[in-house]
Amino acid sequence: MCYFRYAASLCLLTAALAAAADTAWPSVANGFFEHRYSVLDQINTGNVDRLGLVWYFATGSRRGLEATPVMVDGTLYTTGTWSRVYALDARTGRLKWSYDPQVPRRAGAWACCDVVNRGVAVDAGKVFVGTLDGRLIALDAATGKPVWSVQTTPTDRPYTITMAPRVIDGMVLIGNGGAEYAGVRGYLTAYDENDGCQRWRFYTVPGPADDASNPQALARAAKTWPDARWTQLGGGGTVWNTIAYDPRLKLIYFGSGNASPWNRYLRNGGAEDSDDLFSASILAVHADTGRYAWHFQTTPGDAWDYDADGNLVLVDLPIDGRPRPVILQANKNGFFYVLDRRDGTFISANAFVAQNWAAGIDPKTGRPQLAGRPYDDGGRITRPAPYGGHNWQDMSYSPDTGLVYVPAADVPFLYQPEPRFAPLIGAWGTGLDLAAQAAPPGMDPLLLKALVDNAVAGKLVAWDPVRQRAAWTVKQAMPWNGGTLATHGGLVFEGTADGAFRAYDAGTGKLLWDYKLANGIIASPMTYEIEGTQYVAVMMGWGGSFALSGGQAAYVPGRDYRGYLLVFKLGGQATLPPPQPLDSGIPQPPPSTATPLQIAAGNRLYNQYCAVCHGANAISGSAIPDLRYLPNAVRGALDRIVLEGALQNAGMPEFSRQLDARQVAEIDAYLIKRAQETRASLTQPGWWASVKAFFYRLIAPALNWINALRH
Numbered sequence: 001m002c003y004f005r006y007a008a009s010l011c012l013l014t015a016a017l018a019a020a021a022d023t024a025w026p027s028v029a030n031g032f033f034e035h036r037y038s039v040l041d042q043i044n045t046g047n048v049d050r051l052g053l054v055w056y057f058a059t060g061s062r063r064g065l066e067a068t069p070v071m072v073d074g075t076l077y078t079t080g081t082w083s084r085v086y087a088l089d090a091r092t093g094r095l096k097w098s099y100d101p102q103v104p105r106r107a108g109a110w111a112c113c114d115v116v117n118r119g120v121a122v123d124a125g126k127v128f129v130g131t132l133d134g135r136l137i138a139l140d141a142a143t144g145k146p147v148w149s150v151q152t153t154p155t156d157r158p159y160t161i162t163m164a165p166r167v168i169d170g171m172v173l174i175g176n177g178g179a180e181y182a183g184v185r186g187y188l189t190a191y192d193e194n195d196g197c198q199r200w201r202f203y204t205v206p207g208p209a210d211d212a213s214n215p216q217a218l219a220r221a222a223k224t225w226p227d228a229r230w231t232q233l234g235g236g237g238t239v240w241n242t243i244a245y246d247p248r249l250k251l252i253y254f255g256s257g258n259a260s261p262w263n264r265y266l267r268n269g270g271a272e273d274s275d276d277l278f279s280a281s282i283l284a285v286h287a288d289t290g291r292y293a294w295h296f297q298t299t300p301g302d303a304w305d306y307d308a309d310g311n312l313v314l315v316d317l318p319i320d321g322r323p324r325p326v327i328l329q330a331n332k333n334g335f336f337y338v339l340d341r342r343d344g345t346f347i348s349a350n351a352f353v354a355q356n357w358a359a360g361i362d363p364k365t366g367r368p369q370l371a372g373r374p375y376d377d378g379g380r381i382t383r384p385a386p387y388g389g390h391n392w393q394d395m396s397y398s399p400d401t402g403l404v405y406v407p408a409a410d411v412p413f414l415y416q417p418e419p420r421f422a423p424l425i426g427a428w429g430t431g432l433d434l435a436a437q438a439a440p441p442g443m444d445p446l447l448l449k450a451l452v453d454n455a456v457a458g459k460l461v462a463w464d465p466v467r468q469r470a471a472w473t474v475k476q477a478m479p480w481n482g483g484t485l486a487t488h489g490g491l492v493f494e495g496t497a498d499g500a501f502r503a504y505d506a507g508t509g510k511l512l513w514d515y516k517l518a519n520g521i522i523a524s525p526m527t528y529e530i531e532g533t534q535y536v537a538v539m540m541g542w543g544g545s546f547a548l549s550g551g552q553a554a555y556v557p558g559r560d561y562r563g564y565l566l567v568f569k570l571g572g573q574a575t576l577p578p579p580q581p582l583d584s585g586i587p588q589p590p591p592s593t594a595t596p597l598q599i600a601a602g603n604r605l606y607n608q609y610c611a612v613c614h615g616a617n618a619i620s621g622s623a624i625p626d627l628r629y630l631p632n633a634v635r636g637a638l639d640r641i642v643l644e645g646a647l648q649n650a651g652m653p654e655f656s657r658q659l660d661a662r663q664v665a666e667i668d669a670y671l672i673k674r675a676q677e678t679r680a681s682l683t684q685p686g687w688w689a690s691v692k693a694f695f696y697r698l699i700a701p702a703l704n705w706i707n708a709l710r711h
């Protein structure tokens with residue numbers, strides 16, 4: 001077996017010595033250094049075109065699937081929606097056991113970015129999973145029966161867990177998310193893998209004195225928060241995705257998210273120079289005690305939701321002619337960072353996507369120089385968006401090419417302060433006016449599509465971390481594509497938003513294999529070998545923050561949101577069941593009796609409160625209901641659903657603290673208008689729609705340019 005933990009050479013040697021043995025994928029990122037690289041090369045550049053589906057497992061879900069499976073001792077362990085765990089025979093796909101932690105569906109209201117889970121950790125006969133409602137559960141790896149369970153978050157605050165735990169030296173490490181809501185303070189906790197007893201906890205931002213860990217580091221951090229009210233409320237800085245480990249240095253590395261709220265002017269009373277440590281930072285702590293070792297803040301005083309939670313990769317790189325232990329991150333802020341992982345010393349950074357928030361990065365300190373004020377009352381269109389130049393979708397590193405394969409995105413976002421922001425604990429609370437993204441009511445849906453298509457882009461970037469530049473780039477149809485896998489077969493695998501699973505030549509980016517699917521992929525692939533056969537596995541299930549807020553997948557016809565685990569091998573002959581698209585007929589809405597003012601108010605309210613899940617401009621990009629398709633029977637119950645929480649157990653939050661009956665009626669008036677517009681658009685003659693779409697594509701760049709000038 002090859003536990004890829006230390007260096008590629010050691011792993012290659014192990015593989016050669018044990019050629020006949022199975023090759024595991026023992027943790028979500030295949031080892032402490034989190035390269036997401038495999039030494040396997042049975043599937044390679046010469047034969048990948050013969051790769052075919054060998055088996056699949058239907059999760060029975062229609063929401064996002066983000067897990068990377070783990071393969072240990074012939075069993076594939078993975079997770080689905082609502083933190084469900086599956087154990088399958090890695091050769092045949094036979095389900096050995098499944099475990100449903102019965103997450104209360106109301107926990108979905110606190111999940112900013114879908115009811116997803118990014119996988120398990122496996123060690124010492126146990127499988128560890130973090131649940132959406134904040135528990136860490138140890139299961140018997142053979143039976144799936146719970147061994148212990150611990151509540152890792154306060155249940156009266158809007159915390160969630162979507163990350164995969166990591167096991168390091170007998171400890172299970174888990175963080176949590178929630179910094180888009182008011183009342184969350186980020187931390188990472190280590191639990192004993194045997195009994196779930198807490199070993200240590202590291203808070204990323206200062207807070208009430210009585211639960212301060214690392215008092216010196218947090219006292220220093222407190223000086224960078226001019227207005228302590230926000231740290232008393234929560235402060236953000238959540239550790240929601242990545243953890244890496246260097247066993248030689250005994251340092252654990254992780255990232256922290258945005259300070260809460262996003263709007264830095266609210267947070268800091270207008271102070272321009274407050275950093276709000278240790279939010280938006282890469283951090284290192286001593287593994288045995290959880291004591292602070294070092295930090296590097298990627299976005300001081302973040303104003304844009306530039307979490308530093310993108311996956312961290314540990315490599316030894318030749319810097320100025322000598323090898324240096326470094327840590328790599330393609331940050332949400334659009335810059336690729338190389339730091340010395342011994343002490344956090346900044347080595348280099350460069351932009352891997354278009355960005356306009358920073359004028360540059362100080363080459364000595366790594367501190368960004370801002371390109372003017374982040375935003376003012378008029379708002380500012382900024383790149384990257386809160387979705388990030390690179391988000392949680394994992395990048396991979398190949399020691400064969402020395403390149404890092406980054407699923408990158410170019411999405412602009414209008415950052416505009418919310419006029420009257422008052423944080424409500426447990427409620428969405430960024431301090432930014434999400435309604436600023438709304439299209440004017442009455443805009444032709446085809447024009448809206450053309451504007452979005454023109455504004456956003458996705459790409460796979462092969463980044464040279466030494467030269468800090470792209471070796472090659474492949475343009476994708478949309479942003480929000482899957483994570484990547486690199487292999488010794490000279491391949492890079494990636495699933496895409498528009499429904500494909502692809503393999504590229506790792507050295508050149510040449511497309512070598514293109515497997516078409518009816519659903520999008522956001523998860524990262526993995527690979528393993530059993531009895532001399534190499535398999536490649538990936539979870540298929542479109543979702544996550546970009547999808548929920550509308551994405552572009554809404555425009556992909558015949559979309560089937562059913563989720564699957566897909567497993568491939570050379571010569572595989574299996575086929576998925578035929579697509580089952582969601583119903584595409586829009587019920588006839590009642591006649592609109594609202595005034596244009598009421599519809600405009602409804603537009604603002606919808607896009608402020610509903611769009612993060614149901615999709616901007618009432619176009620759902622996921623299986624969460626598209627409210628233009630609202631049956632009239634449900635329409636009559638809107639008050640009960642929105643104000644009284646009638647569908648809380650289906651995951652629909654109640655908004656009684658934010659909205660009243662008059663405002664719900666305004667949202668309904670807007671939805672009726674949108675349903676009418678969409679019906680009209682769908683019933684127009686095809687030739688006329690084509691002519692209009694062609695014309696809109698021509699004028700979209702100019703309209704987007706004019707809009708950018710206004711902001």
Ligand code: CA
Nearest residue numbers: 257258305307
């Ligand atoms: Ca965030």
